[in-house]
Amino acid sequence: MEPKFNIDRPKISDEEIKKHQNFEQLVKQFKQQSLNKAKHDKSWWKSKKVRYSAVIAGITVICTISYLALFKNETKQNTTHETVITQNNNNQNIPTKKSFINEPSQNLKVNYTSYKINNAKGGELKHPSSSKIKVPVNTFVDKNGKDVIGDVTIEYREFHDAADIIASGIPMNYDSAGTKYNLESAGMFDIKGTQNGEPVFIKKDKKVEIELASANSENKFNQYYLDTVTKNWQYIKKDHANSISGNNHETNDFDNNDKDNSDNYIKRSTKLQLIKDQIEVVIPKKIDSVKTVYTKKIDAIPKVKEPTKINKPTPGRPTFYLEGSYNEFPELAAFNNVIFEVGPENKNYRPDMHEITWSDVKVSEGPVKGKNYLLTLTYRKQVEKLIVYPTLSGADLEKAEKKYQQKYKDYESLVEKKQAEETRLMAEMEAKQKTYLAEIKSKQEEFDKQRAKFITEFKQKEQSQLASNFNAMSAQTKATRLFTISSFGVYNSDCPHAEPTGKTISPMFVSGEKGNAINPDILYMVNHNTKMVYNIAFKDGFKITYEPSNNYSLCVFRNNKLFICNKDQFKATANKDSNKFTITELPDNADNLVDFKKALEI
Amino acid sequence: MAINPHFHHTNEQINEELIIIEAAKQNPERFGPLYNKYYKQIFNYLYQRMEDKDTAFDLTGQVFLKALTNLPNYQFKGVPFASWLYRIAHNEMMQMFRVQKDRRSVNADIGDLKYICEEHDEPFFEEYIPAIKKLLLELDEEDMQMVEFRFFEKRPFKEIAEILDITEVNAKVRMYRIIEKLKKSMSKLKL
Numbered sequence: 001m002e003p004k005f006n007i008d009r010p011k012i013s014d015e016e017i018k019k020h021q022n023f024e025q026l027v028k029q030f031k032q033q034s035l036n037k038a039k040h041d042k043s044w045w046k047s048k049k050v051r052y053s054a055v056i057a058g059i060t061v062i063c064t065i066s067y068l069a070l071f072k073n074e075t076k077q078n079t080t081h082e083t084v085i086t087q088n089n090n091n092q093n094i095p096t097k098k099s100f101i102n103e104p105s106q107n108l109k110v111n112y113t114s115y116k117i118n119n120a121k122g123g124e125l126k127h128p129s130s131s132k133i134k135v136p137v138n139t140f141v142d143k144n145g146k147d148v149i150g151d152v153t154i155e156y157r158e159f160h161d162a163a164d165i166i167a168s169g170i171p172m173n174y175d176s177a178g179t180k181y182n183l184e185s186a187g188m189f190d191i192k193g194t195q196n197g198e199p200v201f202i203k204k205d206k207k208v209e210i211e212l213a214s215a216n217s218e219n220k221f222n223q224y225y226l227d228t229v230t231k232n233w234q235y236i237k238k239d240h241a242n243s244i245s246g247n248n249h250e251t252n253d254f255d256n257n258d259k260d261n262s263d264n265y266i267k268r269s270t271k272l273q274l275i276k277d278q279i280e281v282v283i284p285k286k287i288d289s290v291k292t293v294y295t296k297k298i299d300a301i302p303k304v305k306e307p308t309k310i311n312k313p314t315p316g317r318p319t320f321y322l323e324g325s326y327n328e329f330p331e332l333a334a335f336n337n338v339i340f341e342v343g344p345e346n347k348n349y350r351p352d353m354h355e356i357t358w359s360d361v362k363v364s365e366g367p368v369k370g371k372n373y374l375l376t377l378t379y380r381k382q383v384e385k386l387i388v389y390p391t392l393s394g395a396d397l398e399k400a401e402k403k404y405q406q407k408y409k410d411y412e413s414l415v416e417k418k419q420a421e422e423t424r425l426m427a428e429m430e431a432k433q434k435t436y437l438a439e440i441k442s443k444q445e446e447f448d449k450q451r452a453k454f455i456t457e458f459k460q461k462e463q464s465q466l467a468s469n470f471n472a473m474s475a476q477t478k479a480t481r482l483f484t485i486s487s488f489g490v491y492n493s494d495c496p497h498a499e500p501t502g503k504t505i506s507p508m509f510v511s512g513e514k515g516n517a518i519n520p521d522i523l524y525m526v527n528h529n530t531k532m533v534y535n536i537a538f539k540d541g542f543k544i545t546y547e548p549s550n551n552y553s554l555c556v557f558r559n560n561k562l563f564i565c566n567k568d569q570f571k572a573t574a575n576k577d578s579n580k581f582t583i584t585e586l587p588d589n590a591d592n593l594v595d596f597k598k599a600l601e602i
Numbered sequence: 603m604a605i606n607p608h609f610h611h612t613n614e615q616i617n618e619e620l621i622i623i624e625a626a627k628q629n630p631e632r633f634g635p636l637y638n639k640y641y642k643q644i645f646n647y648l649y650q651r652m653e654d655k656d657t658a659f660d661l662t663g664q665v666f667l668k669a670l671t672n673l674p675n676y677q678f679k680g681v682p683f684a685s686w687l688y689r690i691a692h693n694e695m696m697q698m699f700r701v702q703k704d705r706r707s708v709n710a711d712i713g714d715l716k717y718i719c720e721e722h723d724e725p726f727f728e729e730y731i732p733a734i735k736k737l738l739l740e741l742d743e744e745d746m747q748m749v750e751f752r753f754f755e756k757r758p759f760k761e762i763a764e765i766l767d768i769t770e771v772n773a774k775v776r777m778y779r780i781i782e783k784l785k786k787s788m789s790k791l792k793l
Binding site for chain 2 (some may be wrong): 001003005006007008009012014017020021023025026027029030031033284285286289292295369560
């Protein structure tokens, strides 16, 4: 079968790879495999030695147990305790320890809305849900306690329903003096402040007021602060709902930080991303590629060598004329009739060098190739080296001059050709690059237009989504709840409820046409009557307790996939007195909080 | 081509690995450092050659389980432990393709194809992609593997040789032949 060829398939992130990296699991598998192998391999039992040893060991164990049972009650207690520990250690299905706030999925996110506020001026921020954040002047200090100068970024988000709560991963159980409760929320928010990425803090004597819009106008709620150190909710005070009439939504100062968020918008649009890739990656790569290829082509044009001109000797300069039999010095035959002029750079030249009859003469390449030569003169142990320039005189010079003229003509025409070829290639390269640059320009214009359009549409959609979500909660029972906070964090208007009562079962989950079994990593139960969310803890398996007269949904997270058992599916199973729940997988797209709410019928 | 520090080791690093291996032969729980060191490499190797992410994760787990099971038989041959893991990964993957009649996949970036073109002194344009794909798909499994190692994963010849258990010279010769083959085909296609 021919392989499938993918181009630019998205890479798997390091985080995702890390998530699957589980050495403990590997060791467990390995041990299990070894155990299975040992179980099937019974050859060891055939050995008489092993059989006798086993019998002796058995008798020893029985004797020891009887002795301990009769005389050592304390030891017995300890032994029981150890057994419990061993059981826990052997439990293969205990999920790994998770952090306190544990977002169940990367795709489900309640996004922060970002605001800018000048610390010296303070002010009031209006959130799309109609909540208000009131900041007095000079409220924020940095980590050294100094007043922050300039703008502070406030990031704020609210959680109003079961879907928001589940997506946030914020635990909704509350431990009050050892008694466990579940919290029913009338609205929760998370607020934080930064300047240039560094956290800022609320000054000791200052308070920030949050007028939280709430869908519940009952007065049974308390205010709590989520203490991430003690990992528990801290009671602040009794909450009071201020009822408001009519729809009080105002247009907000939503996101004054367009530039910072621009990248986030781009990430949300495949079309924008594609254009951006074209501008930043694909087309520049083409330009680079063209440059590489044409540079290679230009370099490949053969270099033209300029011919060397031979001059007549300079009057007054010493010269050497090599006389003698060229049979004796065949390598000098090429220098027939050449007069070597001693260059002025030779400081070792002496006129008496002409008086010596040299026994050996060598001419080799000089320091400037093609221009000068190295003349090595040897007599016994005396060796002299001179840089010399070849010259000619008389008829030889005329002949050489003619030859040089011809060669130079050829050289000029070759240079001309080379330059023309280079110019042609450069022009071709520039033309190709220009086309790509024009393409970049037009893509950039298209990108700017598309981005402006997308941001406008996205903002409108997001605002109307936020507003409609809020309205959908309960149009008649809107209220505001006033929080006065002295530190950033998560705050909640809650009413604690005792642990649920009713029928307790160990649920099983099946999905798809084939009814494949799904083992949850995380399990949530939503009670639609009380609007409460239960994060079901894993303890010897998952167990849920429900009141048959109420309406419930179940949310199952498995391998970053989200499955829902909606109200009807839950009811159907409960009515059959079964524990097998049919669950449906939610599409795995980036913004599925809205789909999640729809699936939960919120 | 840059050296892959995760693959290439100094003698000291190789010795450290050997100590861990010997300890893990006695107690599998000592295998952790090698598992953590090579998990990502092996996953990426497998995922580059198959379609489904989950299958790649499953197979990566299988590779390490197999490595741990066969660790007592592991013999040091002077090359990093990774080459042994790669060979297990390759065998497991081919076995899976055979048994499940699954389709192998080849994954490349546009930059990789550009690199191939430039190796052949040809400019690269996106319009060439279908033709290059066609050429590469005509290669047999062994040659494809070399192309993946060299052009898509940018591995140096030393590393390729160690993974394939051949000499570095042999790896270079094989690659040279493949390049020649591709050159011929490219000229036929008149890229």
